[in-house]
Amino acid sequence: MADTPLFQTTIAGSLPKPSWLAEPEKLWPRWRLEGEALVSGQRDATLVWLKEEEDAGIDIVTDGEQARIHFVHGFLERIEGIDWGKKTKMGIRNNRYEVEVPTVTGPVRRRGPVHSEDLRFSRAHTRRMLKIELPGPMTICDTIADSHYGRRADMAMAFAKLLNEEARELTELGADVIQLDEPAFNVFMDEVKEWGVAAMERAVEGVRCKTAVHICYGTLGSEWRQYEEIFPAINQSRIDMVSLECAGSKVPMSLIELLKDKEIMVGAIDVATNRVETPEEVARVLKSALKHAEASRVYGCTNCGLAPLPRNVAAGKLKSLAAGAALLRNEVGRG
Numbered sequence: 001m002a003d004t005p006l007f008q009t010t011i012a013g014s015l016p017k018p019s020w021l022a023e024p025e026k027l028w029p030r031w032r033l034e035g036e037a038l039v040s041g042q043r044d045a046t047l048v049w050l051k052e053e054e055d056a057g058i059d060i061v062t063d064g065e066q067a068r069i070h071f072v073h074g075f076l077e078r079i080e081g082i083d084w085g086k087k088t089k090m091g092i093r094n095n096r097y098e099v100e101v102p103t104v105t106g107p108v109r110r111r112g113p114v115h116s117e118d119l120r121f122s123r124a125h126t127r128r129m130l131k132i133e134l135p136g137p138m139t140i141c142d143t144i145a146d147s148h149y150g151r152r153a154d155m156a157m158a159f160a161k162l163l164n165e166e167a168r169e170l171t172e173l174g175a176d177v178i179q180l181d182e183p184a185f186n187v188f189m190d191e192v193k194e195w196g197v198a199a200m201e202r203a204v205e206g207v208r209c210k211t212a213v214h215i216c217y218g219t220l221g222s223e224w225r226q227y228e229e230i231f232p233a234i235n236q237s238r239i240d241m242v243s244l245e246c247a248g249s250k251v252p253m254s255l256i257e258l259l260k261d262k263e264i265m266v267g268a269i270d271v272a273t274n275r276v277e278t279p280e281e282v283a284r285v286l287k288s289a290l291k292h293a294e295a296s297r298v299y300g301c302t303n304c305g306l307a308p309l310p311r312n313v314a315a316g317k318l319k320s321l322a323a324g325a326a327l328l329r330n331e332v333g334r335g
């Protein structure tokens with residue numbers, strides 16, 4: 001590990017879709033292409049972002065989720081046992097949002113590999129470390145209604161098994177990091193401890209590459225000590241890396257002391273503003289993590305997905321992220 005550079009950079013996952021592919025600056029954009037043209041457009045957009053990430057100097061790149069409109073539904077679309085016509089109105093993330101969601105009406109099963117083709121394509125076009133994101137089992141269960149399993153914990157375990165099959169395949173195809181996105185971890189403190197961490201571990205069981213979990217709260221709320229409750233359980237889990245939003249957030253950085261056995265992807269890029277951070281600002285956030293974690297465990301990352309931002313803003317943020325990490329690398333190297 002001694003020759004691994006400090007403060008490697010990566011992103012939470014998503015990047016904006018080019019305006020010729022989907023409506024820009026929307027959380028739920030509509031595709032502008034269809035059929036084969038859509039698949040081909042998604043591949044083209046993936047190439048654009050792999051190149052942008054490489055040129056910016058990002059160490060662990062992603063496909064920017066160019067082939068999915070939404071991080072949960074992109075996965076669920078290829079799962080059996082879900083009735084998309086049977087919509088149930090549900091308050092998700094503990095009633096922060098009310099949405100109509102599809103309903104699980106039978107045992108869930110993959111119709112086949114979900115993201116294999118996307119991963120194969122990205123792997124063929126970059127030599128950098130490659131990360132791919134999957135929705136976490138708890139967040140899936142908070143985004144879909146259940147009329148089959150009866151207990152959310154049971155439904156989560158059923159999805160965790162599918163995610164595990166998917167994660168193992170993606171690893172074989174050359175993924176270097178498999179990340180589970182679990183925004184729900186920040187909402188249901190008790191359930192995280194009761195079954196959320198267990199479902200996360202089931203999803204990455206036997207996965208031979210690095211594994212990560214991304215936890216975030218979006219732009220809501222003012223006081224976020226609840227990480228204190230779930231970090232000990234996450235620290236004891238088999239997951240390798242934890243991605244947190246730290247730029248401009250209310251999360252006290254000292255809480256990462258509760259994750260002493262994990263690598264920390266420190267969010268140093270705010271996704272809630274179009275203002276592009278300076279490299280110095282990025283370096284300052286990463287440096288503040290060094291008071292609470294060894295430098296060898298600190299990665300530079302974005303707070304969350306960059307998908308809803310204008311494309312040039314996202315590209316600028318990628319550059320600042322990598323440049324900020326390089327600044328700190330130089331500084332610490334000299335020290």
Ligand code: ZN
Binds near residue numbers: 012216217218303
């Ligand atoms: Zn997030």
